[in-house]
Amino acid sequence: MADLSVTAGAMTGPRGQKPKRALSPTNIMLYGTLIVIAVYYLIPLYVMVVTSLKGMPEIRMGNIFSPPMEITFQPWVKAWSEACTGINCDGLSRGFMNSVYITVPSVIISIAIASVNGYALANWKFKGSEAFFTILILGAFIPFQVMIYPIAILLGSVGLFGSLTGLVLVHTIFGMPILTLLFRNYFSSMPEELFKAARVDGAGFWSIYFRIMLPMSMPIFVVAVILQVTGIWNDFLFGVIYSSNELYPMTVQLNNIVNSVQGVKEYNVNMAATLLTGLVPLIIYFISGKLFVRGIAAGAVKG
C-alpha cells in the first residue's frame, strides 16, 4: 500500500530542476532596492556631467536635469588650463602635476615600508613585536587634527615645511598604521609552512620577502595602491596646510577655483573641474579593480 502511493507520487509529483520565477517577491524587493540605490548615487553624477557640457546661458534657464541642447567642451578646457586662482590663470593643470608629484612617491614609499613592516610583524615575531603592533594600530585611531600643529612645527624645524618632500613624508607616515595592519594580516593568513620551508631552504629575511612572499601577494598590493592613491589624491587638509601656494595639490586648487569670489559663478567650469579632479582615483580603481579580481581568482585555484 505504502509502496504504491510513493510510486504514484513519483509519477505525478515534481521532477527535475526546480523552476525559478523571475518576478518573485524576493527578486522584486532585491532589484527594486538595488535600482533605487543606484539611481540615488548616479543622479548627482548625471547632473555634474550634464552641467559641465552646457553653456552658461543654458544653465541660467534653471533646469538642471535636462540634457544639454548644445554640447560644448569649453568649460572642460577652461577648467584645465584657463581658470583663475588668485593671480595664476592656468587652471587645474598645475595642481594636477603637483598632485602627481605628491601621490606617486607617497604611494610607493608608504607601501614599500608598510609591506616590509607587515611581513616582519607576521613572520619574524620578536620580543615586543605585538606591543609595537598595538601602538602602531593605535595611531590609526588618533584624529589627524590633534597632530596638525606638532607636525607643522616638526616640519618647520627640519626645513621641510611648505615643500613637496615634507608633504610626501606626512602622507607616508599617516598611511603607515592602516597599511601595516593590512599587510600583516595578509601575510599572517599565508600558510606558515611555506615560510618554514623557505627557512629550511636557507632563505633569509629579504630573500623570503622578495622571492616567496612578494610574488604571492599581488592582490594585497593592489588593494594598498587603491587605498593610498584615492586617499592621498583626495587629501585636502594636509595639502592646504603643509604645502605652499605654488605647490598646492589639485584638490586645493579645485577648492580655490570653485570658491573664488570674483566675477560670475561659472557652474559648468566648476563641474568640469570637479570631474577632472575625481578622474584619477576613478581610473586607478577601474584598472586595478580588474587586476584585483584576477589576483583573487588566481589565489583561489592554488587550492
Added chain:
Amino acid sequence: MVNSIEVKDLTLTFGSVSVLKNMNLHVQEGEFIVLLGPSGCGKSTLLNCLAGLLDISDGQIFIKGKNVTWSEPSERGIGMVFQSYALYPQMTVRGNLSFGLKNAKVPQPEIDKRIARAAEILQIQPLLDRKPAALSGGQRQRVAIGRALVRDVDVFLFDEPLSNLDAKLRSELRVEIKRLHNQLGNTMVYVTHDQIEALTLADRIAVMKGGVIQQLAEPLEIYNRPSNLFVAGFIGSPSMNFLKGRTLDNGRAFQFGSTRIDLAGYEGGAVLERDDAILGVRPEHITVSTTPLAGPSLAAEVEIDENLGADSLLWLKAEGTTMSVRVPVEGRLPPGTKVHLGLDIPKASIFDAKSEQRI
C-alpha cells in the same frame, strides 16, 4: 653505531605552558623513527625543534655528532616535508627543487645533476616544468619530498606528510616512503597521528602524550607490550579491552566482577596481589565460542555485530563492561546470543590502575 640525532634534556616552554618536558631521544643512523600521538602531544613541536624552526628553552640537540642547538635550519643538514606540501606556488617544480640549492650557492651543473636524480627516484621528470597548481595532491607531495631529497642531507623530517591525501593515495605514498628509506638509508623522523602509518613505517615508534615520550620501542613491542595504559589504548583499532578488577592468589588469577580468570602464562613482571588492576586484552586476542571453554574465559552477550568486509567486529557486554572482539566473517553472531570469550593471556597486558603502568 653512531647516533644520527641526539636530543638531550630538551625543554620547551611557551610562557607558563611547558610543551616539551626534559626530553631525551637517541636516533641511530639510518633509523626510521615515528613520533606518534594525539593532537597537542608535542610531536610536531619536537620536529620543529629538531629542524630549528622553533627556539628551545633548554637542552641540546646534536645531529651527526654536531651540536646544532643554535644553528639555522639550513645549517643543520636536514630536509623537511610538510603536511600542506608548502611548495612555492609561483615557481615551477624545477624552481622549487633548486631554490634551496641556489641559496646554498651550489654550482648549476651540480643542481641539475641532483634534480635529475631526485626526479628519477620520485618519477616526477615529466612534471619539472609545471607549476604546483597544475599538480595533483600526490604529485605535490612527491615534489615536496624531492625538495628534501636534492638537499643531499642525512636526516629527513616528515611532518604529517600524508594527512592531506585521500586514503588510496595515502597508502600508495606510504609504501613509496618506505621504499625511499630502504633505497637511501637516511635517518628519517616522521610525525603522524595515524597508527597504521606508524606501525608500517617505523623501525621504532615514540608514542607521545603531554610533551613526554610515553614509550619508545619497535612497533611490535609497542603493540604487544604497551608500557602504560595510554599507549595500550592509543595503539590498536578498535582499542584494547580494559577489564577493571583485582589480582588474587599472589598474581595467579584475576577477579573480574564475578568471574575468576586464570593468569597462567602471563608474560610480564611479578603481578602480586593488587586491589586495583586492569587486564587489557586486544580484540584480536579473544576467541568467541557458544560452548563453554577450557582455558581462561568469560561469559558475555552479543550486542552489536559490525561487518568490516575482511572480518567482523562483535561488540559484547561482559560483567557490565562493553568489549569488542574481532572475529572472521563466518563467525558473526546475531545480537542477544550468549557466548563464552576465551582470553589469550600470554598476549594480554596487566596494568596497575593507580600508576597506569604495565606490570
